[in-house]
Amino acid sequence: MAHDGTEKDQTIAAHLERCGVSRRSFLQLCSALMVTAPVGLALTEKASALEIAQAIGRTKRPSVIWLHFQDCTGCSETLLRTSKPDVADLILNVISLDYHETLMVASGHQAEAALNQAVKENAGKFVLVVEGSIPTKEQGIYMKLAGKPALDVLKDVGSKAAAIIAMGSCASWGGVPSADPNPTGAVGVDSIIKDKAIINLPGCPPNPYNLLGVVLEFAAMGKLPACDELKRPKFAYDRLIHDHCPRRAHFDAGRFVHDFGDEAHREGYCLYKMGCKGPATHAGCSTRHFNETPDVWPIGIGAPCVGCTEKSVAFRVPIFQTVDIHNATPPEGYPLVNSQTGSLGAGAAALAGLITGAVGGAAWTTSQKFAKHDEAEITEEDTDVVGKGGK
Amino acid sequence: MPMTRRDLLTKIAAGSVSAVAAGCVTGTALTSVAYAEEPLKVLPHAVGMLYDATRCVGCKSCVAACAEANNLQPDTRLDGLHQAPTDLNAFTKNIIKLYKPASGDGFSYVKQQCMHCVDPACVAGCSFHALTKDKDNGVVSWHSSLCSGCRYCQIVCPYHVPRFEWEGRNPLIVKCEMCKERLAVGKEPACTTVCPTRAVIFGHRDDLLAEAKKRIKKTPGKYFEDRVFGEFEGGGTQVLYLSHVPFENLGFPHLGTESIPDKFLKWQKLAYSYMAVPVVLYVTMVGVMRKNWASHQEHMEEEQKKTGLRAQL
Numbered sequence: 001m002a003h004d005g006t007e008k009d010q011t012i013a014a015h016l017e018r019c020g021v022s023r024r025s026f027l028q029l030c031s032a033l034m035v036t037a038p039v040g041l042a043l044t045e046k047a048s049a050l051e052i053a054q055a056i057g058r059t060k061r062p063s064v065i066w067l068h069f070q071d072c073t074g075c076s077e078t079l080l081r082t083s084k085p086d087v088a089d090l091i092l093n094v095i096s097l098d099y100h101e102t103l104m105v106a107s108g109h110q111a112e113a114a115l116n117q118a119v120k121e122n123a124g125k126f127v128l129v130v131e132g133s134i135p136t137k138e139q140g141i142y143m144k145l146a147g148k149p150a151l152d153v154l155k156d157v158g159s160k161a162a163a164i165i166a167m168g169s170c171a172s173w174g175g176v177p178s179a180d181p182n183p184t185g186a187v188g189v190d191s192i193i194k195d196k197a198i199i200n201l202p203g204c205p206p207n208p209y210n211l212l213g214v215v216l217e218f219a220a221m222g223k224l225p226a227c228d229e230l231k232r233p234k235f236a237y238d239r240l241i242h243d244h245c246p247r248r249a250h251f252d253a254g255r256f257v258h259d260f261g262d263e264a265h266r267e268g269y270c271l272y273k274m275g276c277k278g279p280a281t282h283a284g285c286s287t288r289h290f291n292e293t294p295d296v297w298p299i300g301i302g303a304p305c306v307g308c309t310e311k312s313v314a315f316r317v318p319i320f321q322t323v324d325i326h327n328a329t330p331p332e333g334y335p336l337v338n339s340q341t342g343s344l345g346a347g348a349a350a351l352a353g354l355i356t357g358a359v360g361g362a363a364w365t366t367s368q369k370f371a372k373h374d375e376a377e378i379t380e381e382d383t384d385v386v387g388k389g390g391k
Numbered sequence: 392m393p394m395t396r397r398d399l400l401t402k403i404a405a406g407s408v409s410a411v412a413a414g415c416v417t418g419t420a421l422t423s424v425a426y427a428e429e430p431l432k433v434l435p436h437a438v439g440m441l442y443d444a445t446r447c448v449g450c451k452s453c454v455a456a457c458a459e460a461n462n463l464q465p466d467t468r469l470d471g472l473h474q475a476p477t478d479l480n481a482f483t484k485n486i487i488k489l490y491k492p493a494s495g496d497g498f499s500y501v502k503q504q505c506m507h508c509v510d511p512a513c514v515a516g517c518s519f520h521a522l523t524k525d526k527d528n529g530v531v532s533w534h535s536s537l538c539s540g541c542r543y544c545q546i547v548c549p550y551h552v553p554r555f556e557w558e559g560r561n562p563l564i565v566k567c568e569m570c571k572e573r574l575a576v577g578k579e580p581a582c583t584t585v586c587p588t589r590a591v592i593f594g595h596r597d598d599l600l601a602e603a604k605k606r607i608k609k610t611p612g613k614y615f616e617d618r619v620f621g622e623f624e625g626g627g628t629q630v631l632y633l634s635h636v637p638f639e640n641l642g643f644p645h646l647g648t649e650s651i652p653d654k655f656l657k658w659q660k661l662a663y664s665y666m667a668v669p670v671v672l673y674v675t676m677v678g679v680m681r682k683n684w685a686s687h688q689e690h691m692e693e694e695q696k697k698t699g700l701r702a703q704l
Binding site for chain 2: 251252254272325327328329330331333334335336337338
């Protein structure tokens, strides 16, 4: 999109002012960023929201191009459902969203022209956000964009991007479309593009703050945040849901839901036995709920976590199958001092005594019998030998 | 003259016999070197821990931290979900237990791990020096390469600390070694670093004892018998305890001030002084044999006469 005036006019601060966004709501966004991304995001290492606002305010609005492939648009929806601070509005102001199929007014050839123009104008500088998986079977004919397979569109636009953000589980590694038997050969972005900086924001959908954090970090600091081995930003995906779950106390106390709607479910007990994947899923859901409404996330509303941010869990492990606890922690109960294992009960001692006595008695009786038997034999032999000698 | 096959085998046999004999002699000599002296005293640089049961809130951070620092697999055998050991075992070097009287009040938590005795019974009881007491900081540790798996240490320990890895094919003896790898790099043991109430603290034994006495002096009557467990018990331990309930309720044995090795080795030394007991035993046994031999000869002759056959024995 064309901007008039000097470089300074293109900064986030200048744009917000032009659009009538108050300084207060911008500061609120910045403090929200500090709360939602406390670790791992270089931006939030700044001491105060004001300093973050200064850093972001000075930044030129990053150009973002958003491509949709095999998706349900849920990732875009979650972005729009975010309300306090008005991230949906701010994300349109803070970043320069130059192409987004579901949000743009244009359609058909006009939309196609917009994409081409945005890519041309910002070549090598824009951030590409990909939503949805890419079909690869039969040269990718299962999904086409303006007559071209998604595969080609991604290769074309991706080659000109500065960085690529795979938004959602589908773009990260295939997601729902790649579930067995994967009829379209759906894969994630990093299976196709190898030579670009790619960051995965898995989730079905991911929390929109994760996207905002990554885009702003890239715009303000010129680099992507630190990632784990699955290319997920550590500030959002370094801990297990289980570690911060609001229902954790019930897990430790051994209070579990056994059936949907049972007494324990109504009491809000732990969903582990219903197949909750929290103990195997790295994501910030348990601390950053959706739509800025407390408890709006699966476990919060009484549904087990499906592990959507884990490549090997969601859409691969059956929903009601329990996962292994990899880092088991101590429960609420205690072993008692006086209940040592391995002590000998009175009954056991008596039994052992009985057996020993019986064996001893039997041995004695047998030895007596043998002695008698031996004597008898010797006498027999004696007579025999004498008899033989006589012959 | 070339060596024959017979010569070789004879030499091998002779060699192995003498090697075994030499090994026995050396082993005995080593043991006697270590325990011929007076009972061990508190080392000048002895480190230890002070556990105050009145401060412990039973959070078990130390249990989790211990397992992590020592690469112990969490013991989930109770329910498959939690690290819930019922006692010290091959997966658990440190445990928090609960003392709950029937009346319900006066409960207490207790942390159990190796006491790192000043004069450890396990070290004295080990036949192969697989358990040693560090000469500098007094930490008692186990060495897999020397262990024969006899479990004498397990039997001799008055606190029931060393545990045997029953499930293992090459089983280990598992006990707290005060995170010796961490101590070596200047860190505290894992359990003391994570305690949120500082119920268990690490330091030099002298400092910890002074601290314990300071606490007792500050609040007389708060602690059981105004006493620090481990100052003298069983010759003293390097892990010290303060408690508001009787120590026996926390699972501690009644020990005198004498150390276990001292108590038992005293009798052993008496038995072996001037080789008196072995000589008496030997003489008695020879006497018994001679007596039996004579009667056996008589019996044999009788039998021969009776049967007209040569005796088989």
